[in-house]
Amino acid sequence: MQRLYTFYHEAGHARYKYRHPCESSECTSTPDDYPIMWLSVLPGNTPLEEFIRDKENFFKRNWDGIRYFNCSEN
Numbered sequence: 194m195q196r197l198y199t200f201y202h203e204a205g206h207a208r209y210k211y212r213h214p215c216e217s218s219e220c221t222s223t224p225d226d227y228p229i230m231w232l233s234v235l236p237g238n239t240p241l242e243e244f245i246r247d248k249e250n251f252f253k254r255n256w257d258g259i260r261y262f263n264c265s266e267n
């Protein structure tokens with residue numbers, strides 16, 4: 194399951210140009226839930242249902258703190 198999480202995370206960078214919601218220096222608080230792009234490593238106590246929900250939001254491009262790399266200029 195850890196590998197699966199990391200797979201989705203990395204695919205999010207590559208396929209959807211997702212950025213991390215915050216870079217490490219910007220993170221001032223921990224979210225209530227963990228969108229897949231929040232961390233590259235799954236928190237150890239994440240229940241499977243949580244992961245599935247996050248995965249669905251991930252594909253719907255609908256989750257808190259979503260950011261993209263800006264590839265549209267030039």
Ligand SMILES: [Zn+2]
Pocket residue numbers: 202206213232233
């Ligand atoms: Zn990442």
